[in-house]
Amino acid sequence: QCSLSLSRESKGSLLHTPTAYSPTLLPTPLVCAPLPPAMAPMPAPAVALAVLVLLSAVPGYFSDDLNTDAQALQALRSAVGKSALPSWNSSTPTCNWQGVTCESGRVTELRLPGAGLMGTLPSNVLGNLSALRTLSLRYNALTGPIPDDLSRLPELRAIYFQHNSFSGEVPASVFTLKNLVRLDLAGNKFSGEISPDFNKLNRLGTLFLDGNSFTGEIPKLDLPTLSQFNVSYNKLNGSIPRSLRKMPKDSFLGTGLCGGPLGLCPGETALTPAGSPEVQPAGGGAADAGGASSGTKKKLSGGAIAGIAIGCVFGVLLLLALIFLLCRKKSSSSTPATAVEKGRDLQMAPMDMEPKGQNGSAAGNGAHVGAAAAAPAAATSAAVAAAAAAAKTGGATGGSKKLIFFGPMAAAPPFDLEDLLRASAEVLGKGAFGTAYKAVMESGSAVAVKRLKDVDLPEPEFRERIAAIGAVQHELVVPLRAYYFSKDEKLLVYDYMSMGSLSALLHGNRASGRTPLDWETRSAIALAAARGVAHIHSTGPTASHGNIKSSNVLLTKNYEARVSDHGLPTLVGPSFSPTRVSGYRAPEVTDIRRVSQKADVYSFGVLLLELLTGKAPTHAVVNEEGLDLPRWVQSVVREEWTAEVFDQELLRYQNVEEEMVQLLQLAIDCSAQHPDRRPSMSEVAARIDEIRRSSLGDRPATDSAGEGEEPSL
Structure with a gap:
C-alpha cells in the first residue's frame, strides 16, 4: 500500500525535474507499506489509472511538455533570432509568442516567414517540439544543413524552408517523416543527388526542389499523391522518369533533363498509348494481316496500280473543285461591319x-x-x-x-x-x-x-x-x-x-x-x-x-x-x-x-x-x-x-x-x-x-x- 506525500522542500524526484517554468511544489518518493492480508492485488489497468489520478494532482506535471517546447523555442531564438523575436520571453505565455500556435497545451505550428532569422539551425532543438505539425522558416537567412533531429517530429506534415541558404544534402531524417504532405526546399543551396528515399514519403503531395544545386538524374519516384513537383534550375541531367512526365514543362526548366514535356531524349522514340513503338524496324519478321511475313508479301498487279492512280487523280480534281467553291463563297460574303455584327472576323481571325x-x-x-x-x-x-x-x-x-x-x-x-x-x-x-x-x-x-x-x-x-x-x-x-x-x-x-x-x-x-x-x-x-x-x-x-x-x-x-x-x-x-x-x-x-x-x-x-x-x-x-x-x-x-x-x-x-x-x-x-x-x-x-x-x-x-x-x- 503506497501513499504520495508532497513537500515544498524537496528539490527533485524521479517523477519531476524542476525548471524555470515549473512550480516549487514537488512530489517526494512514494512511501509504501505492506498490503493487509485481506486485500488482493489490484489489476494492472487499475494500477495505471490510479497512478494517473495521483500524478494529475501534482501541479505542473502535465505542463512539462509545454515547458519543453518553450525551452526548445528559447534555444532556437538564442541560435538564430536573438534580436528578431522580442516577444519570446518568459513574461509572455509561450502560446502567445510570434509565430507560435498551440493545441491541447502543445506547440503544433511554428510559422516565422521573413522573421529575420540568421545563422545555422542548432541540433537537438527542433526535435523537442514533438507535437509540431507545421514548420515554416521561409524567406530568412538560415545557412548550413538541416538538423538531423527532425526525425523526432512524427506529426510533421508541412515543411517550408524555401528562400534561405541551407546547404548540403537533404538529411535522412526527412525521409522518416511518414506524415509529411508538403516539402518546399526551393531557393537554397542544397547539393548532391536527389535521393530515391523520397519514395518513403508516400503521403507527399508537394515537393519543390527548384533553385538549388542538385546533380545527377532524377530517381524513379512513385508517389501516389504527388500533385505539385518542381526541380527547375538545378544541375540535373538524364531522362525525366515516366511517373513525372505528367508534370508541366515549368517543373523542369533550366536543367539538362529531357523527355516528357521537354521533348524526346536523344535516341528515344515516340510510343503508342500501349507503350510500344509506333513504327516497327525493317526486317522485324512481324506477320501482316494475312498471316504472311513481311518478306513474302505479294506484289500488286498492274490493274491494281492503274486503279490506285485513277483514284488519286479523281481525288485531286475533287479537292480543287471544293477549294474553288469555297473561294467563291468567301468573295460573296457579307460586309466587314456585318461580319462583326454576327461575331465573325475577317483577316483578324x-x-x-x-x-x-x-x-x-x-x-x-x-x-x-x-x-x-x-x-x-x-x-x-x-x-x-x-x-x-x-x-x-x-x-x-x-x-x-x-x-x-x-x-x-x-x-x-x-x-x-x-x-x-x-x-x-x-x-x-x-x-x-x-x-x-x-x-x-x-x-x-x-x-x-x-x-x-x-x-x-x-x-x-x-x-x-x-x-x-x-x-x-x-x-x-x-x-x-x-x-x-x-x-x-x-x-x-x-x-x-x-x-x-x-x-x-x-x-x-x-x-x-x-x-x-x-x-x-x-x-x-x-x-x-x-x-x-x-x-x-x-x-x-x-x-x-x-x-x-x-x-x-x-x-x-x-x-x-x-x-x-x-x-x-x-x-x-x-x-x-x-x-x-x-x-x-x-x-x-x-x-x-x-x-x-x-x-x-x-x-x-x-x-x-x-x-x-x-x-x-x-x-x-x-x-x-x-x-x-x-x-x-x-x-x-x-x-x-x-x-x-x-x-x-x-x-x-x-x-x-x-x-x-x-x-x-x-x-x-x-x-x-x-x-x-x-x-x-x-x-x-x-x-x-x-x-x-x-x-x-x-x-x-x-x-x-x-x-x-x-x-x-
Whole structure:
C-alpha cells in the first residue's frame, strides 16, 4: 500500500525535474507499506489509472511538455533570432509568442516567414517540439544543413524552408517523416543527388526542389499523391522518369533533363498509348494481316496500280473543285461591319484563336496596349458630355457599324472599321477583361485592340461609361482612341507601344546579359505613373483607375511610363468574376467594379514595392501561408534588415540608399491595411518628386555604372 506525500522542500524526484517554468511544489518518493492480508492485488489497468489520478494532482506535471517546447523555442531564438523575436520571453505565455500556435497545451505550428532569422539551425532543438505539425522558416537567412533531429517530429506534415541558404544534402531524417504532405526546399543551396528515399514519403503531395544545386538524374519516384513537383534550375541531367512526365514543362526548366514535356531524349522514340513503338524496324519478321511475313508479301498487279492512280487523280480534281467553291463563297460574303455584327472576323481571325507560344495566364493582360503620343487637355465634365454625344450618334440599339473615335481623332478618323478588320492580327496577351492584339493595317500603321469579354451591360449604359473613359486625355494616361460596340463584339482601340509593359521589363528576363533597371529609371517610372493616376483621380471624387498593376504601366522607347487600361472594371456586368485574386487588390475591395481612390493608392503602393524589390506580387504568396508582398516587406523592415528587401540590381547604387528607403516607406504608407491611413495620389506624386529631386541632386542625371562597378559620384 503506497501513499504520495508532497513537500515544498524537496528539490527533485524521479517523477519531476524542476525548471524555470515549473512550480516549487514537488512530489517526494512514494512511501509504501505492506498490503493487509485481506486485500488482493489490484489489476494492472487499475494500477495505471490510479497512478494517473495521483500524478494529475501534482501541479505542473502535465505542463512539462509545454515547458519543453518553450525551452526548445528559447534555444532556437538564442541560435538564430536573438534580436528578431522580442516577444519570446518568459513574461509572455509561450502560446502567445510570434509565430507560435498551440493545441491541447502543445506547440503544433511554428510559422516565422521573413522573421529575420540568421545563422545555422542548432541540433537537438527542433526535435523537442514533438507535437509540431507545421514548420515554416521561409524567406530568412538560415545557412548550413538541416538538423538531423527532425526525425523526432512524427506529426510533421508541412515543411517550408524555401528562400534561405541551407546547404548540403537533404538529411535522412526527412525521409522518416511518414506524415509529411508538403516539402518546399526551393531557393537554397542544397547539393548532391536527389535521393530515391523520397519514395518513403508516400503521403507527399508537394515537393519543390527548384533553385538549388542538385546533380545527377532524377530517381524513379512513385508517389501516389504527388500533385505539385518542381526541380527547375538545378544541375540535373538524364531522362525525366515516366511517373513525372505528367508534370508541366515549368517543373523542369533550366536543367539538362529531357523527355516528357521537354521533348524526346536523344535516341528515344515516340510510343503508342500501349507503350510500344509506333513504327516497327525493317526486317522485324512481324506477320501482316494475312498471316504472311513481311518478306513474302505479294506484289500488286498492274490493274491494281492503274486503279490506285485513277483514284488519286479523281481525288485531286475533287479537292480543287471544293477549294474553288469555297473561294467563291468567301468573295460573296457579307460586309466587314456585318461580319462583326454576327461575331465573325475577317483577316483578324486570330482573335478566335489561342495565343501561340504564349501563356494565357502570364503577365499579358493587355500589357502591350499603350500610347506612344501625348493627347492634349485634361478631361472635364464638358468633355465627357461631348464624348457621350459623339457616342450616341453611332447608331441604334443594335450597335453602330463603325468605330467611334475620341479626342483629336474624332474630327478626322485616320482609319475605319473595314481598315481595322483587314489588318493582320497578333495576340499580345490575355487578361481578366479580354484579349489584346496588335493589328497592323495595310498602310503599315499599328494599333492595339482589346477585345472585351463578359460585358453584358445595356448599350446605353455601356456608351455612357465608355464616353467617360474616352474623355480622359492626359500625356501620362493611355488614351482610348476608339471603340466598336455590337451585340456580339466590343472592341477598344489604343495606340500600340512596342516597348511593352513594366511587368515584362522587371520579370521577363533576369539572365546575366540583361540591362538592369537603375534607380533613376525606376524612380522616373514611379513618378510618371503616380502623376497619371493622380490625374485620373482629379477628374472626379469617385473616379478611379480600378486595375493598377505593373502590366498596366507601359513604356515608350525612352522608358517613359504611361498608365493604361483605366476604367475597364466599370464596363463589366454584375456576373463578372475574376479568375484569380490579384496581389494588388486592397483588402477592403469585394467588388472590382467599385474600386475607390484609396484602393487605387493601395495598389500603387504594391506597384512601388514591386519596383523596389523586383518581386512580382502574384508570386509572393506561397501556397496556403498567405504572406503577400506588403506584409513580407513590413515584416523585414520591422526587424531592421531593410537591405534584404531591395532588388539586387538596385543595391549597386549605394549613393541612393537613403532615397530608396524613403520610397520604401512611402510604399508601406500606401499599402496600409486601413484606407484612412493611406495618402492621396496627389500626395504620393509630390513625395516621389521630392525623393527623386533629392537623389538626382547627389549624382549625374545618367548613371552608366557597369555590372560590378561603383557608380560615379
